[in-house]
Amino acid sequence: MQFTQLQYFVAVAETRHFTRAADLVHVAQPSLSQQIKALERELGADLFLRARGNITLTDAGEALLPLARRILADADTARYEVQELVQLRSGRVRLGATPSLCTGLLPDVLRAFHDRYPGIRLLIEEGGSHDLVRELARGALDLALVVLPLPTPSPALTTVELLREDLVVVSSPEAPKPGDGRRTVRIADLEGERLVMFRHGYDLRELTVAACRAEGFEPDFAVEGGEMDAVLGFVRAGLGMAVVPRMVAARSGRGLRVTPLARPGLHRTIALAHRADVAPPRAARELQRMLLER
DSSP: OOHHHHHHHHHHHHHSOHHHHHHHTTSOHHHHHHHHHHHHHHHTSOOEEEETTEEEEOHHHHHHHHHHHHHHHHHHHHHHHHHHHHHTTSOEEEEEEOHHHHHHTHHHHHHHHHHHOTTSEEEEEEOOHHHHHHHHHTTSOSEEEEEESOSSOOTTEEEEEEEEEEEEEEEOTTSOOGGGGOSSBOGGGGTTOEEEEEOTTOHHHHHHHHHHHHTTOOOEEEEEEEOHHHHHHHHHTTSOBEEEEHHHHHHSOTTOEEEEBOTTOOEEEEEEEEESSSOOOHHHHHHHHHHHHO
């Protein structure tokens, strides 16, 4: 008894027509009929009553049908499970993240993922949340770490909140302390201070500028337009101070003075996003699990 014979049998049983069944399983009708006859010989019983224009199941056919469906379903499940395992030995995961998350959150998680699944290639794309949402929507990414709320809410995406992160002020140890040397600094204390500012499209830029304007002043930029590493380098060089995520400051703190923001402070919410209409591949789901459990 062969899987193809059972597949052909189920197709005829469901269509009650040999020609339509052959079209359904993409095989010539004579070949399908030969395989059905071979199955009947193997079982020692007729499976169909063949009358012109009327195909019905015999008692043997009625008994075989649920068993055949179960066997074919089990075969599909076995194939799926093996493919899922294979995906964890090879393949790729396409992950998008903001540059600050690539610096602060991802290194430890990606190292643990790579140690567990060394055969899976990790393709990382850095960008702002707006760009990452667009790349997710067109299928260029499996997962993305984005900042909430999304710049343009999309019903086509599923988001799961990952963490809520504090922002801090970083400055050069050789520069005067922000906020007159207090242990914490208020956003209002940044008025008149020279700031190193990220390029347009950075979530941190919009968040910092909005916070300054809420306090009634426009921030003064010493340098603007940089990526995360450039901004930190300019701060170390004493060109100004910057508002960055606490995780970034902790990981890149050498050569930087880190000052917390006074309550209520500034925060950002990080979420893991993927397309709502397409389930991520197994390897991507495993990385998602590790990020949520980190």
